[in-house]
Amino acid sequence: MGKDVIVACDFSSAEDTLAFLDKFKGRKPFVKIGMELYYAEGPSIVREIKARGHRIFLDLKLHDIPNTVKKAMRVLSKLDVDITNLHAAGTSSMMKAALEGLTREDGTRPLLIAVTQLTSTDQESMERDLLINEPIDSVVMHYAKTAKSAGLDGVVCSPLEAEKVHGVCGQGFLTVTPGVRFADGETGDQKRVLTPSEAKKIGSDYIVVGRPITAAEDPVLAYERCVREFVD
Ligand code: C5P
Numbered sequence: 001m002g003k004d005v006i007v008a009c010d011f012s013s014a015e016d017t018l019a020f021l022d023k024f025k026g027r028k029p030f031v032k033i034g035m036e037l038y039y040a041e042g043p044s045i046v047r048e049i050k051a052r053g054h055r056i057f058l059d060l061k062l063h064d065i066p067n068t069v070k071k072a073m074r075v076l077s078k079l080d081v082d083i084t085n086l087h088a089a090g091t092s093s094m095m096k097a098a099l100e101g102l103t104r105e106d107g108t109r110p111l112l113i114a115v116t117q118l119t120s121t122d123q124e125s126m127e128r129d130l131l132i133n134e135p136i137d138s139v140v141m142h143y144a145k146t147a148k149s150a151g152l153d154g155v156v157c158s159p160l161e162a163e164k165v166h167g168v169c170g171q172g173f174l175t176v177t178p179g180v181r182f183a184d185g186e187t188g189d190q191k192r193v194l195t196p197s198e199a200k201k202i203g204s205d206y207i208v209v210g211r212p213i214t215a216a217e218d219p220v221l222a223y224e225r226c227v228r229e230f231v232d
């Protein structure tokens with residue numbers, strides 16, 4: 001898989017999502033389906049978008065006991081998505097169980113990546129609520145290393161962490177990075193942002209972009225600008 005822009009389709013209905021994707025005509029952006037859309041529409045929206053020829057990152061962030069996650073991943077493996085994910089905080093036994101569940105009988109499987117610390121967690125809330133007292137940066141790198149040793153393919157992280165993750169886990173370990181904004185755009189609730197071209201320089205493999213594309217006056221133009229800055 002090469003570098004690409006993944007469009008976060010944070011819509012609450014199939015109707016809005018498909019109307020949005022129709023705007024792209026012949027183009028088939030890589031699509032992220034998150035909890036909102038999946039819980040609203042179920043697996044049928046994944047099948048519909050796949051049938052239209054898009055690659056899909058199914059962002060459901062699983063976190064439960066290993067046996068439950070394994071069985072849930074077995075179900076998800078039938079959906080033919082390209083990437084899916086879980087929380088590294090579920091520990092390596094959960095991650096290994098997830099990989100087993102995700103692997104189909106013919107040995108193929110979607111890529112599996114781990115959320116390290118959510119970008120909404122900061123040092124203060126991590127210490128206060130999770131009783132983790134290490135610097136957040138070291139925690140993220142530790143989770144990335146644990147995910148790698150469990151056999152996962154990469155992590156979701158801030159673009160600011162991508163370079164360090166590659167340093168620690170190798171260039172082949174995928175970094176999928178949200179928190180991307182155009183230099184002249186609104187940042188909204190994202191605190192630590194980079195532009196697509198900065199994310200490219202720093203070595204992100206995939207950028208996940210939502211509102212700068214979905215809320216743009218012309219989403220196709222905004223998408224093409226992202227691709228120009230990040231991929232071309
Ligand atoms: O609209 P925006 O570009 O901020 O969307 C970013 C997407 O990436 C959203 O779907 C959000 O849930 C997701 N995400 C994130 N930060 C993380 C993990 C996922 O923004 N740490």
